[in-house]
Amino acid sequence: MPLALYLLALAVFAMGTSEFMLAGLVPDIAAGLDVSVGTAGLLTSAFAAGMILGAPLMAAFARRWPARASLLGCLVLFAACHVVAAVTPVFSVLFATRVVAAVANAGFLAVALSTATRLVAPDQKGRALAVLLSGTTLATVAGVPAGALLGAALGWRATFWAVALLCVPAALGIAHGVRPGTRETSDRPGPSLATEIAQLRAPRLLAAMSLGALVNGGTFAAFTFLASIVTGVAGLAEVWVSLALVLFGAGSFVGVTVAGRLSDRHPRLTIGVATPVLLLGWVSVALLADRAVPLLVLVFLQGALAFAVGSSLIARVLYAASGAPTMGGSYATVALNIGAAAGPAIGAATLSSHGDLGPVWVAAALTGVALLAMVPSLRRVTETTVSS
Known part of the structure; x- marks a missing residue:
């Protein structure tokens, strides 16, 4: 894999730390800004x-810009949002910074996904995606637990400052590692924006995006409220939240790595076997969450399964969107984040009626719907043909 791909993964590490770190900070943010845990x-x-709104808009707006300029611009805006978030005493301002930071993140990820798949052979999209997403999984292994410990020691605002500082070496790496010319494309003119948007009518692409959104929705529904499950249901001390985050992150790294090796050549087997096991895992979490050891073991396993299935499905989005070379990355980003937006919102709505385990049952339900929808569409989604 080319060095530029690993430099992109470094930036994704910084952004992934920000995206996932709230799983360990939600109770502290709620207390610090005087809002409910569900609101936080x-x-x-x-x-x-x-990210849902920003990915296609930013990709369309900057589709003819050089990749390095687009990536650096998005990263600088992302860092600035975290500086504002670190100093504001108002929840609504913090909320707004998360939206703007997400737009910047979406623009970055959409360009990075498209760039990454052009740095490798056409039949290695899954492996390229695995390297890129390893930045996210390593964020859950190291960045997010470190953020939780930093937040516990110095307050949640310190974690936002830390993310802003992480962007500095990421920006330097991109400035020196991604060549300043145009995006990695051939000299032939690419398809028009209208042609790329028209790809969204393809049943194969829509099916892959829908399945990815459902699985990712379940993952985020449970993961967002993991701190409350560890301390409230299992009755463990707050320090165990960091360990749970490390276990989930380690599992997600294993899942992405293994799936990256298998999903290009055996997508049907990878997705078809791992998805029902993922469903059983969420049910097991809901039933065994009051027991510390089984809960922690399941956190690791669910991290592996969720990211193995999720990354495989997003790889299928990129295969299906190969006729949209500049917008395909945004379609993958939208699929990921429709689930990431809906899952926690549905999970929060269940807290009052089902307690801290409500989001886990939401994860099981969304995964179950994905499994049912997958039965008639798996063959279409996992077609191995690659468009030119």
Whole structure:
């Protein structure tokens, strides 16, 4: 894999830390800004909503810009939002910074996804995606738990400052690692924006996006409220939240890595086997969450399964959108974040009626719907043909 791909993953690490860190900070943010835990949890949905809107808009706006300029511009805006978030005493301002930061993140990820798939052979999209998303999974292994510990020691605002500082080496890496010319495309003119948008009518692309959104929605529904499950249901001390985040992140890294090796050549087997096991895992979490050891083991396993299935489905989005070379990355980003917005919002709505385990049952329900929808569409979604 080319060095530029790993430099993009470094920036994704910084952004992934920000996206996932709220799982360990929601109770502290709620107390610090005098809002409910459910309201604070909506910050995750705000971030995902910003990415849903930002990915196609930013990709369309900057589709003819050089990749390096687009990536650096998005990263600088992202860092600035975290500086504002670190100093504001008002929840609505914090909410707004999450939306704007998400738009910047979406623009970055949409360009990075498209760039990453052009840096490798046409039949290696899954592996390229695995390298890029390893930045996110490593964020859950190291960045998010470190943020939770930093928040516990110095307050949640310190974590936002830390993310802003993480953007500095990421920006330097991109400035030196991504060549300043045009995007990695051939000399032939690419398809028009209208042609790329028309790809959204393809049943194969719509099916892959829908399945990815459902699975990711379940993942984020449970993950966003993991801190409350660890401390409220299992009755563990707050320090165990960081361990749970490390376990989930380690599992997600394993899942993405293994799926990256398998999903290009055996997508039907990878998705078809892992998805029902993922469903059983969410049900097991809901039933065993009051027992510390089984809960922590399941957190690791669910991280692996959720990211193996999710990354495989997003790879299928990129295969299906190969006729949209500049917008395909935004379609994958939208699919990821429709789920990331809806999952926590639905999960928050269940807290009052089903307690801290409500979001886990939401995860099981969304995964179950994906499994049912997958039965008639798996063959179409996992077609191995690659458009030119």
